[in-house]
Amino acid sequence: MSCSRPVSWEDLVAYWAGDLAPADVDRLDEHLMGCASCSAESARVCALASAIRGFVPPVVSRATLETLRTRGLRIEENSFAPGQRQPVVFAPTVDLLVHRLGGMDLSNATRVKVTVSVESTGAVLFEDPDAPFDSQEGVLIACQRHFATLPPDTVFEVRAFEASGAERAAVYTIPHDFRA
């Protein structure tokens, strides 16, 4: 199963992103229908594109959260203050458990970095060096059911950077209990 004129990765990505001229789409459709190997590669791009379509980032903006709510996701929100250690239960009736990490003065922040680590080991699970934030509300963590595969004792560090060079940081410890 090989092709003498394989479709480039760039063209396949543009095809699935809806970023080709109609004539190019027609041309690609014709090639893909007759070519098993290019069709298999196209299926891989399709799988990635559809996974991204359903992807909810671990740190979300309020606007993203409201979009997800309108899509029908069951969302529960809770709030945390800097330094707080508060366990949470991810109930089976919830799709998204949103932690509002507040209590920081982010009014002069130009960038916020969020680091998620494991309390017991210190291992870093996730870093977003340029996370969405709201100067009033703080940072919104979108905890998702598939996070149940991660260690449950999680620590969230929010580090704010200001134009003056000043930095401020806050830590929130949130052990998770994922109920089946």
Added chain:
Amino acid sequence: MIEGVADGELVRRITQREGAREAEAELCRRFAPRIRLYGLRHLGSEDHAADLVQGVLLAVLEATRAGRIEELDHVDRFVLGTCRNVALRVRQKEARMKPVEESELDVAEFVPNLERVDLGALGHCMGKLDARSRTVLVLSFQAESGADEIARVTETSAGNVRVLRHRALAQLRRCLEGAGGAET
């Protein structure tokens, strides 16, 4: 081995009733995944893509049995033409596809599972992308924004958005393969 038989020979065997059952099954196995991809790309939903596979395969088999495929070696052109016609009907909602008996054509048998991406691995790998690349991917595939619009948001050129997009998707793919994040 029927897997190595050319498309045109499969069509001939179906038309001539020579091992037609096996040839029909192979033709379906060959084209069902491609028809499904066409449906996903042009109709945008799994349900419509599944309906398309059903409708197109039936039409192709009927045409083949009746000897109506003119270019034996280019049955793919006939399949694509049928895809376009059926997809157009679906889009225009002018007609529902002909209902069929389940026993008549078990499409699921011919459509392998699409590669499934593990969500945990996806989150991990998306986190490894730089912020701009991540934004470009999310805007491209989630918000379905065009390159010009993404270029405005990310303060770069549309050409650069296209480069960022295919490089980021390639990086994501490598990361997922490394993380064992893709399951078939």
